[in-house]
Amino acid sequence: MIAGIIAAGLGERLQARGIRTPKPLIEIAGRPLIARAINALCAAGASRIACIVNAETDQVRDYLRAVAWPVPVDVLQRTTASSAESFLALRPLLSHAPFLLTTVDTICAPSALVALAARGRALSPTASVLGVTTTVDDEKPLWAEMADDDRIRSLGDPARARHVTAGVYFLQPLVYSLADEAAPRAFTAFRAVLGALLAHGHPLHGFDVGAAIDVDRPEDIVAAERLLGLNVRCGAS
Numbered sequence: 440m441i442a443g444i445i446a447a448g449l450g451e452r453l454q455a456r457g458i459r460t461p462k463p464l465i466e467i468a469g470r471p472l473i474a475r476a477i478n479a480l481c482a483a484g485a486s487r488i489a490c491i492v493n494a495e496t497d498q499v500r501d502y503l504r505a506v507a508w509p510v511p512v513d514v515l516q517r518t519t520a521s522s523a524e525s526f527l528a529l530r531p532l533l534s535h536a537p538f539l540l541t542t543v544d545t546i547c548a549p550s551a552l553v554a555l556a557a558r559g560r561a562l563s564p565t566a567s568v569l570g571v572t573t574t575v576d577d578e579k580p581l582w583a584e585m586a587d588d589d590r591i592r593s594l595g596d597p598a599r600a601r602h603v604t605a606g607v608y609f610l611q612p613l614v615y616s617l618a619d620e621a622a623p624r625a626f627t628a629f630r631a632v633l634g635a636l637l638a639h640g641h642p643l644h645g646f647d648v649g650a651a652i653d654v655d656r657p658e659d660i661v662a663a664e665r666l667l668g669l670n671v672r673c674g675a676s
Contacts, residue, residue, distance in 0.1 A: 440483075440484045440485055440486060440536070440537065440538065440539065440556065441485060441486065441487050441488070441489070441532075441533060441535075441536055441537075441538045441539075442480040442483075442485035442487070442488045442489070442538055442539040442540065442541070443488070443489045443490070443491075443526075443529045443532065443533050443538055443539070443540045443541075444473065444476050444477070444480070444488060444489070444490040444491070444540075444541055444542075444543055445491060445522055445525045445526060445529075445540070445541070445542045445543065445629070446462070446463045446472075446473055446476075446490055446491060446492050446493075446499065446542075446543035447491045447492055447493040447517065447518060447519045447525045448462060448493070448522070448543075448544075449462075449493060449495060449518075450462035450465075450655075452655050452656055453465070453655065453656065453657065456656065456657050458657060461496050461498050461499050462543065462544060462654070463492065463499045463502075463543045464498060464499060464502060465654065465660065467546060467654070467660060467663045467664055467667065468663075468664045468667050468668070471502070472543050472544060472546075472654060473490070473499065473502070473503070473543050474506070475546070476541055476543050476545075477490075477508055477512065478509075478549070479541070479549040479552045480539055480541065480552065481508075481509045481510055482549050482552065482553060483539060483549075483552040483553045483555070483556040484553070484556055485510060485539060486510055487510055487511050487512075487513070488508075488510060488511070488512045488513070489512075489513045489515065489529050489532035489533055490503060490512060490513065490514055490515070491515045491516075491517060491519070491525045491528055491529055492514060492515070492516050493516070493517070493518040493519070494516050494517055494518040495518055497516075500514055500516050513532055515528060515529065515532070521626065521627055521628050521629070522542065522628050522629035523626035523627065523628050523629050523631055523632050524626070525629075526540070526629050526632060527615075527618065527626070530615050533612070533615075534612045534615045535612060536612060537559065537560070537564070537609065537610065537611050537612065538609075538610055538612070539552065539555070539556055539559075539607070539608070539609055539610075540607070540608045540609075540610055541606060541607045541608070542606040542607075542653075544606070544653055544654040544655060544659075545605060545606030545607055545651060545652075545653060545654075546651065546652045546653075546654060546663040546666060546667065547570070547572070547605060547607065547648050547649060547650065547651040547652075547666075548648070548649055548650075548666075551570070551607070551648035551649055551651075552570075552607060552648075554646070554648070555568060555570050555607060555608075555609055555646050555648060556609055558609065558644070558646045559609025560609075562642075562644060563642065564611060565611065565613070565641075565642060566611070566641075566642035566643070566644060567608065567609060567610045567611050567614060567636070567641065567642070567643055567644070568608065568609040568610075568643070568644045568645070568646050569583060569591060569604050569605075569608055569633065569643055569644070569645050569646070570604070570605040570606070570607035570608060570645075570646055570648040570651070571583050571585070571602035571603065571604055571605055571645040571646065571647055571648065572602060572603060572604075572605040572647065572648055572649065572650060572651040573601060573602055573603075573647070574603075574605075574650045574651050574652070575603050576652060576653060576659070576662065577603065577653050577655070578655075580597075580603035580604070581594060581595060581603055581604045581630045581633070582594065582595055582596055582597045582599075582600035582602070582603050583600055583602045583603060583604055583645050584596060584599040584600040584601075584602075585600075585601075585602060585644075585645040588644075589644045589645050589646065590642065590643070590644055590645075591637060591643040591644060591645055593637075594630070594633060594634050594637055595630075595634070602645060602647065604630070604633070605648050605651040606651065606653060607648060607651075609646075613641075614632075614636055614641065617635070617636055617639050617641055618632055618635060618636070620639065650666055652666055
């Protein structure tokens with residue numbers, strides 16, 4: 440199984456609060472976010488990982504190339520206007536097989552990615568899975584309404600949903616060709632890609648990954664470390 444990491448954001452909200460370290464290199468409990476993402480994907484079964492990082496600094500690229508990772512890590516360095524553009528830029532590296540995808544700033548229990556991948560492999564090869572959570576800490580969460588069989592009914596309506604997307608996904612390669620049919624230039628964020636897939640009729644399922652933190656602000660670092668500490672005490676890997 441292959442995997443991708445979207446890590447091309449500039450981390451403006453963290454920079455505005457005085458944190459100058461590139462977001463992928465911000466340490467959570469002593470380990471950079473991007474290292475946590477890579478190791479979690481490896482634990483979930485990834486045999487190769489594609490990562491997009493921005494061109495504003497070479498620090499992240501150099502870090503990725505300097506470390507001996509458990510699997511090959513392909514680095515695409517490009518500054519993009521949105522998470523959707525980053526996702527589309529990864530297409531040459533991800534579109535040939537089912538793949539796990541995560542944003543670099545998502546923190547959840549590593550075991551959650553293992554379970555998400557297992558759920559994705561158990562479904563039809565024409566269906567994809569969105570990791571979801573009831574932890575709502577994002578300023579603009581994407582609400583996901585699920586049916587009794589976990590099929591996603593709607594996205595974006597908080598009046599109809601209990602869950603929000605968690606920033607981790609198991610996607611089929613055909614999502615790229617479906618995105619082609621939805622005028623990619625109109626995608627201002629990855630959530631727009633997901634909305635287009637749902638509108639096209641692509642089966643999307645939700646899978647609850649438990650508590651998840653999106654590291655966008657300094658206080659999120661504390662919350663993520665608290666979450667990881669709780670998982671360790673509870674025996675999560």
